Amino acid sequence: MDTLLVMDPRTNPFAPGAGTPPPELAGREHLLEAASIAVDRLAGQLNSRGMVFYGLRGVGKTVLLQQMRLNASAAGYVTVPIEAPENRSLPSILLPALRATIIKNSTGAAAKAKFRDLLGVLASFAKAVKVKYDDVEVVLDVAPTLGIADSGDLESDLCSLFLELGKVAADQSTMVAIYIDELQFVSELELAALISALHQISQQRLPVTLFAAGLPQLLGQLGKAKSYAERLFDFQEIGSLDRPAAANALTIPAGQQAVEFDAPALEHILDETKCYPYFIQEWGQHAWQIAPTSPITLSDAKATTESAIAHLDSSFFRVRFDRLTPQEKRYMRAMAELGPGAHRSGDVAEVLSRSVQSLGPCRSSLIKKGMAYSASHGDIAFTVPLFEGFMKRTMDLVID
Known part of the structure; x- marks a missing residue:
């Protein structure tokens, strides 16, 4: 079989989208x-x-x-x-x-x-x-x-x-x-x-x-x-998949089209996506478009990461960013400065050199919009995985 034909975009099985069923509903x-x-x-x-x-x-x-x-x-x-x-x-x-x-x-x-x-x-x-x-x-x-x-x-x-x-x-x-x-x-x-x-x-x-x-x-x-x-x-x-299930979400649909991932390429994609189902579909789709032949190599996977992140920045992340007010964007940029995971509202306020009380309405608005959530009293975290990286790539930290 001509491997170049196998990588034809018409047969790409990966389907990133809002609520779009993946070709392999693994781990659930x-x-x-x-x-x-x-x-x-x-x-x-x-x-x-x-x-x-x-x-x-x-x-x-x-x-x-x-x-x-x-x-x-x-x-x-x-x-x-x-x-x-x-x-x-x-x-x-x-x-x-x-x-x-x-x-x-x-x-x-x-x-x-x-x-x-x-x-x-x-x-x-x-x-x-x-x-x-x-x-x-x-x-x-x-x-x-x-x-x-x-x-x-x-x-x-x-x-x-x-x-x-x-x-x-x-x-x-x-x-x-x-x-x-x-x-x-x-x-x-x-x-x-x-x-x-x-x-x-x-x-x-x-x-x-x-x-x-x-x-x-x-x-x-x-x-x-x-x-x-x-x-x-x-x-x-419902969280990210475990690594075996995440691997299956990539390898089973690809294997049905006689396409394989090298072990280093697969590990790279699992690391970059943090095994989140939506991102697995994004990386899978881009890997299929980028790799010239099967198997998909580590070099292909690294190029895939650059392509997938650029696409996410212009669509998945951007559409959420554009819903924010300037103050909300500054607040979320301060959250990103603290890294992934949940952070104390006081720590976010300290990054912005503001009081917690003055930022309370902004914090509440972000939660109401579904952009952030409070895992426990006084904490704040992104509802969108990997969003802290997007915020850092998109805007500089602004302190009033």
């Missing part, structure tokens, strides 16, 4: 199996906890959540995919997703009647919450069901809605799994309502559950919203 098999067991137990009327995944950007949380949903759908269960954007209310993202799901599953005369009744409850909920949340724009062509999910109190109404959803699912001998990505953008009040509704569902052994993903601050947000959240969900921190 145990989590996929845990999710499969959870939905099967719930469908079998056995108690099962929902799952919450938290971690930095680029660790594959979205991909993992998507694969779990696809697996549940393939098993015949009802799934509700949702992404929580910034500055949107929970009702505004939940209502359209539930409406689409209910309509999709209204097949057969008996099921159609049950789900039609559920649409009436959803209409009541939509009408009630629209008074408080102006961003709710769902139109339902059914009459509201009076007296259910229409009090105007989000926590009470969401509980009523989920209870009716659970009853219909149980009647149809199925289960409903709701998948919410970027859950950290949901407000504390709305998180409390969501947790309360799921708690009541669990107490009544109804087959509705939640799988969610978010940045590291999500763990604290859920605990603050409801103290019993830690007993309601199985919390899983």
Whole structure:
């Protein structure tokens, strides 16, 4: 076989992207199996906890959540995919997703009647919450069901809605799994309502559950919203892959195209990417483009690092940098000066020759935007791996 043809970009298996499934979902098999067991137990009327995944950007949380949903759908269960954007209310993202799901599953005369009744409850909920949340724009062509999910109190109404959803699912001998990505953008009040509704569902052994993903601050947000959240969900921190799994993420897709990595080249890429799934895909894609033949050598891998970093600087990192105010950029540049990992807010303030109090609003804004998180009280860290290197390459340290 002509190795030059093997390295054709048309056959490049690596796929870096936001939530784009990698060709080899390595190192997450145990989590996929845990999710499969959870939905099967719930469908079998056995108690099962929902799952919450938290971690930095680029660790594959979205991909993992998507694969779990696809697996549940393939098993015949009802799934509700949702992404929580910034500055949107929970009702505004939940209502359209539930409406689409209910309509999709209204097949057969008996099921159609049950789900039609559920649409009436959803209409009541939509009408009630629209008074408080102006961003709710769902139109339902059914009459509201009076007296259910229409009090105007989000926590009470969401509980009523989920209870009716659970009853219909149980009647149809199925289960409903709701998948919410970027859950950290949901407000504390709305998180409390969501947790309360799921708690009541669990107490009544109804087959509705939640799988969610978010940045590291999500763990604290859920605990603050409801103290019993830690007993309601199985919390899983998602981090970088171990080296064998990271190696598989590179070598298995390449091997399927008869392309190999020299051992030194593979070790170099694992070192540079710190085994983060997104970066593995970036380095894999660039290595394929740069190497003229197989096997990919250490020289190819070093050239790959230069190319991949330049591409990340102009896209993955840049798009996040451009969302920052000048003050936020200075704050993050000061964080970068301290190196990777978490740092005390006081140390960041010292780099900038400012008081911690004066920088408090800037720090809070960065956390709200999802650019930083506080692992423990008084600490601050980047939510994007390798971002400290980008900040140093992009701007000089500015001290007011």
